[in-house]
Amino acid sequence: MLDITDLALGYGGTPVLDDLSLTVPASQFAALVGPSGCGKSSILRAVVGLHEPDRGSIDLDVDRRDVGFLFQDDALLPWRSARHNVALPLVIRGESRRAAEAEADVWLDRMGLSGLGDRFPQQLSGGQRKRVALAQSFAPRPRMLLMDEPFASLDAIVRHRVTADLLSWVESHDITVVLVTHDLEEAIALSDRVHLMSNGPRANIVERYDIPLDRPRDLVATRTDPQFAPLLEELWHGLAGVVDGVSSDRRRLEVQA
Numbered sequence: 165m166l167d168i169t170d171l172a173l174g175y176g177g178t179p180v181l182d183d184l185s186l187t188v189p190a191s192q193f194a195a196l197v198g199p200s201g202c203g204k205s206s207i208l209r210a211v212v213g214l215h216e217p218d219r220g221s222i223d224l225d226v227d228r229r230d231v232g233f234l235f236q237d238d239a240l241l242p243w244r245s246a247r248h249n250v251a252l253p254l255v256i257r258g259e260s261r262r263a264a265e266a267e268a269d270v271w272l273d274r275m276g277l278s279g280l281g282d283r284f285p286q287q288l289s290g291g292q293r294k295r296v297a298l299a300q301s302f303a304p305r306p307r308m309l310l311m312d313e314p315f316a317s318l319d320a321i322v323r324h325r326v327t328a329d330l331l332s333w334v335e336s337h338d339i340t341v342v343l344v345t346h347d348l349e350e351a352i353a354l355s356d357r358v359h360l361m362s363n364g365p366r367a368n369i370v371e372r373y374d375i376p377l378d379r380p381r382d383l384v385a386t387r388t389d390p391q392f393a394p395l396l397e398e399l400w401h402g403l404a405g406v407v408d409g410v411s412s413d414r415r416r417l418e419v420q421a
């Protein structure tokens with residue numbers, strides 16, 4: 165569904181990504197983890213056409229209108245209410261305003277925001293805005309979702325509920341997902357494959373971890389699965405190696421030694 169080959173990209177001559185390849189088959193839940201500033205958001209921006217790569221190719225086997233994109237910083241329109249922000253992509257797609265607003269209310273309810281539909285973004289907390297943005301990306305029922313740290317700034321309970329809701333929705337509708345997260349437990353609990361990025365500049369993907377946990381998953385039960393702790397440890401060491409600047413080749417040698 166998404167095929168990135170030998171991608172190189174930078175800003176004003178400063179390289180950020182180089183030789184980066186990433187394949188996400190249809191219906192797969194992929195997580196992207198890596199040090200802050202390595203270029204995760206840049207990858208997603210390139211996929212949706214907001215940033216022009218210097219080299220390489222990005223093949224997206226789905227209509228761009230069927231791709232939902234959740235920005236790291238919420239991109240709500242300040243002059244529209246929460247309801248109208250969520251309804252906007254549906255109206256653009258041709259739904260009647262009335263149907264779109266009714267649908268928006270359903271998604272705001274699912275995000276625990278009942279009664280807040282008339283508020284404007286500046287009248288909402290950071291976590292509430294994040295949930296409006298989540299509702300906005302889910303409401304058009306995309307076939308593919310690109311999400312950049314969607315659950316940051318939510319309290320533990322709301323985070324759990326929203327994540328569990330996303331998980332069952334994604335599993336039951338075969339949605340392809342690329343999730344950027346700094347939360348390694350979340351990456352393992354949700355995804356089929358975790359891609360670990362190296363530190364920039366010229367970052368790429370240095371390790372791939374397959375997550376063989378059964379589906380459908382229960383978020384709580386998943387964390388007590390005997391496979392969970394070893395996977396977390398492996399991923400933790402992988403990220404620590406990257407953050408500390410140890411190349412993946414050297415790490416492999418250390419493991420063998």
Ligand SMILES: Nc1ncnc2c1ncn2[C@@H]1O[C@H](COP(=O)(O)OP(=O)(O)OP(=O)(O)O)[C@@H](O)[C@H]1O
Nearest residue numbers: 175176180199200201202203204205206207236364
């Ligand atoms: N518009 C821009 N102009 C110049 N440099 C930029 C721009 N956007 C990002 N960068 C730089 O490119 C690099 C990658 O940024 P990016 O936002 O993709 O990182 P990230 O992996 O998403 O980080 P984080 O985990 O902190 O969100 C960083 O060093 C950042 O400072």
Ligand SMILES: [Mg+2]
Nearest residue numbers: 204205236312
């Ligand atoms: Mg980012």
